[in-house]
Amino acid sequence: MPKVGMPDIRKPQLVNATMAVIERVGLHAASISLISKEAGVSTGIINHYFGGKHGLLEETMREILRRLSMSVTTSLSQIPRNDHQARINAIIMSNFDGYQAENKVAKTWLAFWSYAMHDAQLGRLQRVNEKRLLSHLKIELKGLLPHSQAELVAHGIASLIDGIWLRGTLNPKGIDANNARMIINDYLEKQLAFYSKL
Template sequence: MPKLGMGPIRRKQLIEAVLNCIDEWGLSETTTQRISKQAQVSAGIINHYFSGKDGLLEAAMRQILKDLQLGVKARLSTIPQEDFKARVHAIIDGNFDHTQMTSAARKAWLAFWAEAMHKPELRRLQNVNAKRLVSNLTFELNKAFPRSQAQHMAEVIAAAIDGVWLREALNITPSDVITSRKKVEDVFHLFLARYEH
């Protein structure tokens, strides 16, 4: 088995450090000095691997988005293709996965959303994530509903995911994740009650 080089180890170490710093101090107070101290490396290492704090935030969000994608994919892999209802539930569940609900991840998401309004590279990441969510939901819903209806349902469910997630992220003591998911699932069930015959 090949040995992991220092590059990937350092990157992982720095991503964990920036998430810990954002969790403790918030993005505006997260400096390269604090990150380097947390990671126990020199500040120059951050510039070497990420070209500064902004690049490191982007890398951290890429990791969180990858965890999100892998969580959804793992859930979908256990559900038959034709069971669109269970697959929609799996997508909802994946967005409330433990990797997305830690204190550090919640604060990183909030910082990311705020920064994405001002930084094109972060905005692009957010757009990819938002489109992926709607696309995945539309694909599953289109198995039972016409395309335009499936698309509309997907957009509303995606908005419910983001809205409920945001409320929970802003709470000092977020409610149980099961309760959060149930709120979004209720939106899905309202659509089913309205459109299924």
């Protein structure tokens, strides 16, 4: 977490510099020196406010997660509460469109995932993100399915989001948001049809 007193203009500057350097050289080679040079600040500022590279990576991921959460919340606020399928689509598209699909953001996500397995604080951020996604999906799915099935289908959709996103990120052509939506909707429609027959 950045220390209190960090100028607001500096945070986005350093977050963007961190992502740009990770995109260019990867996380392991993304040194404080390279990041500070990219941001046009001294290494001392990063060390003072973030305690080094780890703290800056944590703040970068917090910003990406904040932007994702804001995108989902904004999209959902524009859709009637009883239009569950449209709201599920909004959740899906928030994970594949715009900021989240930018190359530098996607590469930072990949770096974060690899680090989160071995770092308690980053692992906690990943768990918060996962719980938030599942919570949004379950709320909407409970309007379409019984509770136990909603839980299962929410995990299925979350797995598809993660898997499609990962494959798209590793693809030189990038993430195809419309294809992702079609694949996940195909799964959802089959689940709804299956459970309606029970």
